Amino acid sequence: MAEIDYQTQHKKRLSWMPWLYFSLKPKHLQWAKPWQDDIQQQLRLLETIHIGEQCFIAPQARLFAEPGRDITMGNQCMISADVFMHGSITLGNEVAINHGCSLDGGRHGIHIGHQTRIANNVTIYAFNHGMSPDTPIYQQASHSKGVVIGEDVWIGAQAGIVDGVTIGNHAVIGMGCIVTKNVAEYAIVAGNPARVIGDRRDK
DSSP, rough: OOOOOOHHHHHHHHHHSGGGGGOOHHHHHHHHHHHHHHHHHHHHHHSSEOOOOEEOOOOOOOOOOOOBBBBEEOOEEOOOOTTTSSSSSEOTTTTTEEEEEEETTTTEEEOOOOTTOOTOOEEHHHHHHHHOTOGGGGGGEEEOOOEEEETTOOOOOOOOOOOEEEEOOEEEEOOOOOEEBBBOTTTTEEEETTEEEEGGOOO
């Protein structure tokens, strides 16, 4: 009977549910930490990426950064499988980006505060194309204002956030909503376009 390869399956599980990495027992950390150290060291060598302590980055994540468009992560961040990130992007401590998210920082960047959680398949683009009818869109220059997301923000699955938006600390962005305007601290928003439906302080 062939030997069961539990370790490969564990790596897949961690890549899609990386919060489990932070509760691994010492016997699992013996192989998981060197595996993560190697992934992160390769990224540091290949891209302009700065990674804090005790982070997790799935090998299926695709991170790209150049000088002037860096990716910088604080401590204990987690990046799941099938995430696309292109700098410039700055993450605070304990930021989670779940599977299938797509983030592009454009010229002015995406800034995400401490302890913010981003659910799966969220899209955040900090740039836009010109839309003059005289020229094909793909030939027009892009412009960037940047996106700022505060601390302790929860962004629900399949939400979209457009360039120029600021989301205040402790806000909640509902599943599937499109955020086109600034969101105040503690606000709960939902819909397309997003509108305020509550306040976390009332919960």
